[in-house]
Amino acid sequence: MSAEKITAETRTEFGKGAARRIRRDNKIPAVIYGHGNDPIHVTLPGHSTMMALKRGGSNSLLELEINGKPQLALTKAVQVDPIRRVLEHIDFVAVRQGEKVTVDVRIQLVGDAASETLVVTENTTIEVEAEATHIPEMIEIDIEGLEAGVQIHAKDLKLPEGTTLLADPELLIINVTQAQTTEDVEAELAEAEAEAGIERDEPEAESESEAPASE
Incomplete structure (x- = not known):
């Protein structure tokens, strides 16, 4: 699985209000965890990230360019709006080349x-x-x-x-x-x-109609 390259922007605003503003700009808030470092909060371009996740599936591997530096990130959790079906938030785990996961x-x-x-x-x-x-x-x-x-x-x-x-x-x-x-x-x-003690109703036999009396 090759890593798709996505340019990420670091972010310093958090909370629901900040996340809504990010999504209004057709971008996706995300967090990168791993290797004992502090979480890295980033913003990703909406369309290109969505297409990368579609192609890569549930274990998509992205090469995020953060402040000019590449970071391999493995997708771990994706939040999707249940009605509009748009990406709301992504959790990544930082990985290194050759690292086993x-x-x-x-x-x-x-x-x-x-x-x-x-x-x-x-x-x-x-x-x-x-x-x-x-x-x-x-x-x-x-x-x-x-x-x-x-x-x-x-x-x-x-x-x-x-x-x-x-x-x-x-x-x-x-x-x-x-x-x-x-x-x-x-x-x-x-x-x-x-x-369950349920008894089926037997179909009623059709009553034979009486033949008309012959004169």
Whole structure:
């Protein structure tokens, strides 16, 4: 994962009022933590930062130019307005070239399992350790043709070179089960209703109409 370059401005005003003024100018307030230093409060350009995070995903690595000096920063938390869907604030962790970091990487399924199966993703991310500049964007799992009963655990994943598994090796990631038929669903529903003491109304048989009397 290469770092995208963004020019940042240091800021000295804090609080909700200052943050609103920053966002009105189409900029984003952010903080950089790490390496035992005091937090660095900066302002980032809104559009270019948003596009960089879209391309880089949840573990986006940015090279922030602060007062003419480059600083690698790994995205750790992003606050998004729930209604307008705009970025409100970003927390970064300062990293160095070659430094290893702990991150959660998303799982991506490839292919289709066998017919009449149901693929359940028990965990959508996996915790790994990787160099800050070589964090995998995703970890792919090939499920092509897998039959019911197959399970894939963390230890079964094919990790990129330089990436180390930190999660429990027995952590269940993918569980392939037999897809339920309509009859199975109805049987389970009937059993649940019986346990709850619910009685279904039987459909009333249509009354036979009397044939007209013949003269």
